[in-house]
Amino acid sequence: xxxxxxxxxxxxxxxxxxxxxxxxxxxxxxxxxxxxxxxxxxxxxxxxxxxxxxxxxxxxxxxxxxxxxxxxxxxxxxxxxxxxxxxxxxxxxxxxxxxxxxxxxxxxxxxxxxxxxxxxxxxxxxxxxx
Amino acid sequence: xxxxxxxxxxxxxxxxxxxxxxxxxxxxxxxxxxxxxxxxxxxxxxxxxxxxxxxxxxxxxxxxxxxxxxxxxxxxxxxxxxxxxxxxxxxxxxxxxxxxxxxxxxxxxxxxxxxxxxxxxxxxxxxxxxxxxxxxxxxxxxxxxxxxxxxxxxxxxxxxxxxxxxxxxxxxxxxxxxxxxxxxxxxxxxxxxxxxxxxxxxxxxxxxxxxxxxxxxxxxxxxxxxxxxxxxxxxxxxxxxxxxxxxxxxxxxxxxxxxxxxxxxxxxxxxxxxxxxxxxxxxxxxxxxxxx
Numbered sequence: 001x002x003x004x005x006x007x008x009x010x011x012x013x014x015x016x017x018x019x020x021x022x023x024x025x026x027x028x029x030x031x032x033x034x035x036x037x038x039x040x041x042x043x044x045x046x047x048x049x050x051x052x053x054x055x056x057x058x059x060x061x062x063x064x065x066x067x068x069x070x071x072x073x074x075x076x077x078x079x080x081x082x083x084x085x086x087x088x089x090x091x092x093x094x095x096x097x098x099x100x101x102x103x104x105x106x107x108x109x110x111x112x113x114x115x116x117x118x119x120x121x122x123x124x125x126x127x128x129x130x
Numbered sequence: 131x132x133x134x135x136x137x138x139x140x141x142x143x144x145x146x147x148x149x150x151x152x153x154x155x156x157x158x159x160x161x162x163x164x165x166x167x168x169x170x171x172x173x174x175x176x177x178x179x180x181x182x183x184x185x186x187x188x189x190x191x192x193x194x195x196x197x198x199x200x201x202x203x204x205x206x207x208x209x210x211x212x213x214x215x216x217x218x219x220x221x222x223x224x225x226x227x228x229x230x231x232x233x234x235x236x237x238x239x240x241x242x243x244x245x246x247x248x249x250x251x252x253x254x255x256x257x258x259x260x261x262x263x264x265x266x267x268x269x270x271x272x273x274x275x276x277x278x279x280x281x282x283x284x285x286x287x288x289x290x291x292x293x294x295x296x297x298x299x300x301x302x303x304x305x306x307x308x309x310x311x312x313x314x315x316x317x318x319x320x321x322x323x324x325x326x327x328x329x330x331x332x333x334x335x336x337x338x339x340x341x342x343x344x345x346x347x348x349x350x351x352x353x354x355x356x357x358x359x360x361x362x363x364x365x366x367x368x369x370x371x372x373x374x375x376x377x378x379x380x381x382x383x384x385x386x387x388x389x390x391x392x393x394x395x396x397x398x399x400x401x402x403x404x405x406x407x408x409x410x411x412x413x414x415x416x417x418x419x420x421x422x
Contacts, residue, residue, distance in 0.1 A: 021293070078305050081361050085301035088363040105284040109297035 001068050001075070003031065005038055005052035007121045012040070012047045015117050019045060021110035029099070030054050031118070032065035062099025064114070070095045075119040086115060138182045140203075143234055147199070147226050150210055155203035156196045156235075160188030163264075163412040164240035166232065167195040168248030170391065171219075171334050172295060172327025174202025176318050177245070180397030187401070191408055194240070196231055198224075200326050217329035221337055224251050225258055232262055241353075241411045243404070245269040246365065246390060247330055249356075250338040253373065256347045256354060257340070261419050265353030265411035267404070270362050270390050272369035273376065274339040282335070286328035295327055296320040302390035304361040307399075315394040340373070349379030353411045356380055357403060359388035383407075 012018055022045040031038040037054035040047060054060075064086055066074070070093055073083035082092040087108075089095035097104060097111075104111065138159045145154050157175055159182040167178040175195035182193050197204040198219075206212045228251070232240060242263045244251050252268030284290055296316035303312045319327070347354065354377055358370030367384045374382035385392055385403050392400040 021297075082363055082366075084303075084305050084361055087298070087301055091363060102284065102287065102289060105287075105294050106290045109293045112297045112301060 001033065001071055001122055002125060003033070003036055003038060003118065003122060004125050005050040007125065008038070008040070008118065009047050009050040011117045011121050012050075012114070015113065018110055018113045018117060021113060022107065025107055025110065027061045027103075027107070028059065030058075030060045030063035030065070032063055033071050034068040060099070062097065062104050064111075065096040065098065066094075074115055075122050077119065077123065085112060087112075136179075136183045137185075137188065138179070142203075143231075145227070145230055145234060147230060148223060150207050152199040152207050153205060154196055154199060154231075156194060156231075157182060158192065158194050159183070160191050160193050162189075162191045163408075164192040164194060164235075164237045165408060166228065166237070166240045166242050167193060167393075168228070168242070168244030168251055169195070169198070169201070170246035170248060171330030172201075172322040173318050174198075174204075174322075176202065177315075177391070177394045180400075181393060181404075184397075184401065187405060187408070191241075191412070194231075194235065194237075198227065200323060200329075217323075217325045219247075219330045219333045221251075221254050221333055224333065225255060228255060229259055229262055239264040239416065241265045241267065241408060243267040243269065243408075244271075245393060247334040249365065250275070250334060252354075252356075253340050253344060253347065253377075254338065256349075256352065256377075257343060260348065260352055263352060264414055264416055265355070267355045267357065267407055267411070268370075268373070269357045269392060270359060270365040270370070271356050271373055272365045273341050273344055273373045275335045275365060275369075276339065278364070279335050282328050282331060285331065286325045292320045292322065292324060295322070299391070302362060302364060303395040304359065304387050304389040306387050307389060307395040311397070312395050315391045318394070340376070344373060344376035345378075347377045347380075349377060351417050353414050354380040355383065355407050355411075357383045357385055357392070357407075359385045359390055359392055361388065362390040364390055 028041050039051040039054035041049040082088045140157045143154045169177045174197040178195040249268040249271030252266040256266045296319045299319045356370045356374045358367040374380045
């Protein structure tokens with residue numbers, strides 16, 4: 001599974017629901033898989049950068065972290081039970097949502113939407129490379 | 131031909147619960163054996179609109195959906211300074227509310243159907259007021275829902291809006307449920323008074339616990355069904371099964387491809403589960419009550 005940083009940036013900014021739910025949001029968060037660490041930066045609700053090479057020296061407000069197996073479950077076109085969302089995958093499958101939980105909860109409508117967007121990005125990439 | 135009106139009527143009833151008078155909004159449709167429908171925490175009777183508007187169901191049953199006080203169109207009471215206290219729902223209040231609702235509407239041993247918080251209440255009512263009902267259907271019911279209490283402050287926080295509640299509810303729906311109806315499920319949650327969802331969850335997550343009592347529910351003169359949605363992560367099928375195992379005579383059904391809100395997220399599919407149960411419950415031949 002490969003998350004294309006450029007495609008993710010475009011997809012997030014092009015998604016009407018994400019833009020509405022991310023309104024006024026200035027943050028920096030990580031998406032972590034077995035092989036990738038992406039740093040997503042937002043200013044006032046717009047994604048200004050998705051850095052595919054996040055390092056331990058970068059600061060972040062929260063992260064969405066899981067194994068490739070967990071991500072594959074989450075991003076499946078029709079997720080199996082208890083993979084339909086980050087939160088439930090955290091409770092049942094060991095996925096990690098880490099950071100300031102109050103801020104995570106405040107913007108959970110936007111965070112929740114990123115799963116749908118990531119699923120689209122990953123499966124579009126797979127279809128193109130097949 | 132386009133639809134012009136639904137055969138659902140609403141009326142306000144004045145009910146006194148725990149010594150306080152409430153103006154309670156109740157919607158009804160249909161005729162036949164009465165079915166009382168209890169909404170989930172932080173929500174209101176609109177959750178049952180698809181059942182109420184279904185001619186097949188309304189043709190067989192008298193469907194009744196109330197908004198609990200503080201929910202939907204049931205405003206807070208006028209003789210309580212409710213703004214000076216935290217809203218907290220209790221089992222005692224819920225049980226008195228339902229007994230008085232049945233009395234006030236003149237219902238003769240109705241079928242009780244409740245989801246989530248209402249599902250928990252099915253078992254509490256069966257334990258404490260079985261003589262008032264002919265059958266109980268606990269949707270997404272469980273012995274308890276402990277373990278997530280620390281989420282509660284986040285559900286009534288000045289820095290966390292009502293949209294978060296809606297978003298969390300979306301995560302409890304099945305991914306195959308129709309998108310428009312999943313969004314409607316969230317919409318209703320986004321409209322609850324800010325502190326009410328948390329206050330309801332004090333009953334759902336904290337107070338309700340039948341671990342030591344569920345086995346005493348007597349089903350010799352009533353029906354009891356427990357339905358669990360495959361994708362429901364707050365009251366998963368394993369939790370419903372544990373409750374069913376404690377109650378002799380209870381019937382347990384897993385609803386494949388369903389989440390926590392079957393009556394709103396996928397009402398067409400839900401009909402396939404609930405209609406046969408209502409028909410079986412209506413046909414139960416009950417022994418007369420001892421004091422009748």
